Amino acid sequence: MSGFVAPPSRPGxxxxxxFAYRELRGGLKGFYIFIACISLGVAAISGVNSLSRALTEGxxxxxxxxxxxxxxxxxxHREATPDENAYLQTLGTVSQVATLRAMARPQATEEQALVELKAVDGAYPLYGEVTTESGQPLQNALAEHDGIWGAAADLSLLARLGxxxxxxxxxxxxxxxxxxILTKEPDKLAxxxxxxxxxxxxxxxIPETGLVQPGSLVRWHYRIRLDNPTDAQLNAAIEDSKNAQPSAGWRIQSRANAAPGLQRSINRFAxxxxxxxxxxLVVGGVGVANAIRAFLETKREVIASFKCLGATGGFVFQIYLLQMLALAGIGIGIGLVLGALVPFAAGAALSTVLPVKLVTSIYPTELGLGLIYGVxxxxAFALWxxxxxHDVPPTALFRDLVAAGTKLPRRRYISATVLTVILLGGIAIFMAADKSLxxxxxxxxxxxxxxxxxVARGIMGAARRMPQVKSTELRLAIANIHRPGALTPSVVLSLGLGLSLLVALALIDGNLRRELTTTMADDAxxxxxxxxxxxxxxxxxxxxxxETTNAQIRSVPMLRGRITSLRGIPADEYDTSRGSGWILRGDRGITYEATIPDNASLVQGEWWPEDYTGKPLVSFxxxxxxxxxxxxxxxLTINVLGRExxxxxxxxRNIEWESLGINFVMIFSPNTFTGAPHAHLMTLGWENEVPVSEELGLLRTVSNAFPTxxxxxxxxxxSQVNELVAQLAWAIRGASSVTLIASVLVLAGALAAGHRSRIYDAVILKTLGATRGRLIAAYALEYAILGLATAVFALFAGGLAAWYVSTQIMGGDFVFMPATALSAALIALLLTVGFGLFGTWKVLGEKPAPVLRNL
Structure with missing residues (x-):
């Protein structure tokens, strides 16, 4: 009798x-796009963060x-004083290095080049190794022979000057x-x-060059090799130096933040x-939703059978949710494996390009972040x-598509979806270094x-309300756009975000380079x-x-100083979460003026009188x-030449930074620096364009007359900055193409999901006399209309994003670029029409008889 024991009333x-496991034994057919979408997003997130961690560890x-x-x-501006030098000697082995910019002038030609000059002592380098092309020790290469000092140079300098x-x-x-020739410089990144x-x-x-004068822009670096370099001793040495030499005004760095600028760039890029x-991942989520809807359509008889046998809606939901989680787990697993391999692949392929050696390893925290995002x-896209x-009755399941109705799911599923989306966005913001961005x-x-x-609903509504057209192909295309189960929402959602992102990046890049090459170049x-x-x-x-005619020449005093406190708060403790933290990092160029500069305008306060002699004032x-x-x-307190x-x-005041003229964040009243040694900065610009030969001739004349x-x-x-921007833009666009790849996958999945209904349509229309050519034309028109509509949205959304970044964040101008618009439209058309016609061609090849027998 035990075989007749009734099952529990509420299946667990x-x-x-x-049940979920039994259905999954049938294979993964229909879910390859689902898995690929999840894998791609997880691989991108875990790979990028693992690579960033590998660089940081390096x-x-x-x-x-x-x-x-x-x-x-x-x-x-200055070397350490004897007292400061004596203190540094107590910490450990000291190496002194001076860096400055100078002009290199070959004796055999009239060519000249700006060089980054570096003067090193006998103890350099304390760590790492400097290598030269000949393999000789550095000190031998720099030694004096026959009254002339030796020098080691980058190969690019020799190439530039012949x-x-x-x-x-x-x-x-x-x-x-x-x-x-220098082949390796261990401290180059610093x-x-x-x-x-x-x-x-x-x-x-260096003394013989005459380049080191009072107020010259020379940076003196004193590197210390500690006798017992533990982290505790390192921190103790830094804190002790602040107390022992409080007014030195030096910038202190430790091996833990050896390249802070590079580290910030890596963090921002990551x-x-x-x-x-x-x-x-979000774009791929559309593919997840499409795959689930298509899957449930094929399972409507099974779901109906479950309900007819007494299964509750909640039980059915559990079965298919578990299946979705299992499939997502496969995709996440693939993505995590790919993400974990990224540092190893980058280390092997980019060893000659990356600025530091990657510390390749498996980073669980970074992979865990990809796991969380994937789940x-x-x-978020499966619950809805x-x-x-859940609430579709068995009768409706037998005669209609599961997802074709307009009824919303129960409140619990809506709440769960909203909560998941909020959690997803909240984690992304919480984990970001720049939370506002x-x-x-x-x-x-x-x-x-x-x-x-x-937009998708609007396109469908507009297609539904369009008047009757004479063309049969166009009429069929318009009907396909708004009919139940149309591909319109999937196509618009899948391509819209990816194209919008690429349009925004292309417009930002184009406007930035236009600003550099035209506006700035003309005004500078x-x-x-x-x-x-x-x-x-x-x-x-x-x-x-x-030597010049019709030239505009401007001259100002030039010093550099480091802000040590604002409103009595030490600079390293000041809150910079709202921006402008760069002003407090390192030293800044400063000057003094009796009158307000021509290229600035007052916003608040008043300028000091020309003969002002009171308390030091500053314009910010x-x-x-x-x-x-x-x-x-x-x-504010600023340290200049060792004095606070x-x-x-x-x-x-407002500053016209884009003019590249002489501009300073801080301009002080002249009495602030009375008696302080300093150099001067001059700019020269012609009112009209002059030949390059005239510019180079002036360069030679000035360098020969004033060699220091x-x-x-x-x-x-x-030109150098523009080249760097171009390389960065290509890198960003290349990385962002991951989104477009996800869009393509989702588009392919959407077309595959509609494959079954398209077969029925094609067979019926061919039976009624439609030719293959007419059907292809109709489908091509349908995909072309959807592609154009998506491109228009991408241009609007991407253009708006690019305008905001260019004008509100970068503070520049924005110009819409038609070439970018045409490129976006072309990409949308190629993807939609190409994939659409590829799938349609397969549909049109189906034999009518098997389909008609099952209608």
Missing amino acids: LMLAAK ISEEGQAILGGDVAFSLI LDVGDSVDIGNSTVRITD GGVEFGPRLMISDQA QFLTLVGLTA LTAL PLGRA ATVYISASAAAFLLLGF PSFFFVDIQSHERDAFRSLLDE EEEAVRELGLSIGDE LTAEIANT VTTVRVKDAI
């Missing part, structure tokens, strides 16, 4: 799991070599002989942005690509279609996703002349007046004041 989760592991020591103390090893170049007032190739000389040769990967995305199947990105993506849904001066000593200024200005850039939470009357000066904010003055040709700098 274990029974649902058994910087940390090579921190000593990158920094050049366990701890480094940097000064601008030199060979053994040739001599003039640097300032001295001559050095290039004795070798130097930041470089505008010229490296030229390395001995510190004993954050952006993580958000892009999340976008790819939440699968749930599964929930709608992440919030804007997530909000914009969510708004675009919702808007795409309304032709030359910057740096390190003009006070006793040379008048003679230098006279030379420029003699308006945006920085707003973001740092400052106001008129607040005080306190000044009161007297006014704020550093000349920066602005067009060369803009």
Whole structure:
């Protein structure tokens, strides 16, 4: 009798799991797109974060070599005093390095080049190894022979000036002989942005150049190798130095933050690509929803049977939710494996390109983040279609599509979907380094996703209300757009986000490069002349007046200083969450003026009188004041030449940064720096375009007459920055193509999901006399209309995003670019028409008889 024992009245989760397992034994047919969508997004997120971690670990592991020591103390304008030097000697082994920019002038030709000059002592490098092409020790290459000091140079300098090893170049007032080519410089990353190739000389040769004068832009680095370099001793040394030399004004770095600029760039790039990967997951979520709807359509008889035999809607939901989670688990597993392999693949393929050696490993935390995103995305897009199947009666299941109705799922499923989406966005924002940027990105993506849904409904509504057209093919295409089960929502949702992202990136890139190559290049001066000593200024200005006509020349005093406190709060403790934190990192260029500059305008406060002699005052850039939470009357302390000066904010002003003219965040009242040694900065620009030969001729004349003055040709700098921007833009667009790949997968899945109904349509129409050519034309028109509609949305949404980034974040101008519009439209048309016709061709090849027998 035990065989007749009634089953429990409420089947449990274990029974649902058994049914789910039995159905999954039939294979994964129909779910390959589902798995691919999840895999792609998870691989992108876990891979990007694993690669970022590998780079970060590489910087940390090579921190000593990158920094050049366990701890480094940097000064601008001046060397350490005897007392400061004596203190540094107590910490450990000291290596002194000076870095500055100078002009290299070959003796055999009239060519010249801006170089990054580096003067090193005998202890350099404390960590790592400098290698040369010949393999000789560095000190041998830099030694003095026959009264001429040796120098090691980057190969690019020799190529630019047409030199060979053994040739001599003039640097300032001295001559050095290039004795070798640098092939490896362990602390190169610590130097930041470089505008010229490296030229390395001995510190004993630097006095002969005449480049080191009071106020010259020379950075003195004192690298320390600790006797017992534990983290505790490192932190103790840093804290002790702050107390022992409180007014030194030096910037202190440790091996833990050897390349902070690079680290920030890596974090920002990783954050952006993580958000892009999340976008790819969201786009892929549309494919998940499509796959579930298509799957439930094929299972409507099975679901009806379950319900007729007494299964509850909740039990049916459990069965298919478990199946979806199992399939998502397969996709997530594949994505995690691919993501874990990214650092290893990057380390092997990009070893000669990456700035540091990757520490390749499996990073569980980064992979766990991909796992969380994958699970939440699968749930967010699975709960809604599964929930709608809960309350559909068996009779409706037998005669209609599961997802074809308009009834909303129960409140519990709606709430669960909303909660999952909020949790997904909340985690993305919480994990981001720049939470404000992440919030804007997530909000914009969510708004675009919702808007795409309304756009799809609008397209269907417009197609439904269109008047009758004469063309049979066009009439059929319009009917296909708005009929029940149409592909319109899937096509618009799948392509809309991916294309919008690519349009936005292309427009931002185009506007940034246009700003660099046209607007800035037109408004910017032709030359910057740096390190003009006070006793040379008048003679230098006279030379420029003699050699040029119709040129605009501007001269200002030039110093550099580091803000040590704002409103009595130490700079390293000040809240910079709203922006402008870069002002407090390192030293900033500063000047003094009796009158307000021509290229600035006051926003708040008043300018000081020309003969002002009271308390030191400072004019601050308006945006920085707003973001740092400052106001008129607040005080700041700045360290200049080893002295700390306190000044009161007297006014704020707007600055035309895009002009690339002489601009400073801080301009002080002249009495602030009375008696302080400093150099001068001059700019020169012509009112009209002049030949390149005239610019180069002036460059040669100035360099020969004033060899210690550093000349920066602005067009060369803009060209270098533009090249860097172009490379970065290609890298970002290449990474963002992951979203477009996800869109293509979803589009293919949507077309596959509609394959069954398309077969019925095609067979019926062919039976009624439609030719293959007419059907192909009708389907092509349908896909073309959907592609164009999606492209129009992508142009609108992407253009709006690009405008916001270009004008509100970057502070530049925005111009819409038609070429980008045409490219987006072409991509949308190729994808929709191409994939659509490929699937249609297979549909049209089906034999009518088997289909008609099953109608």
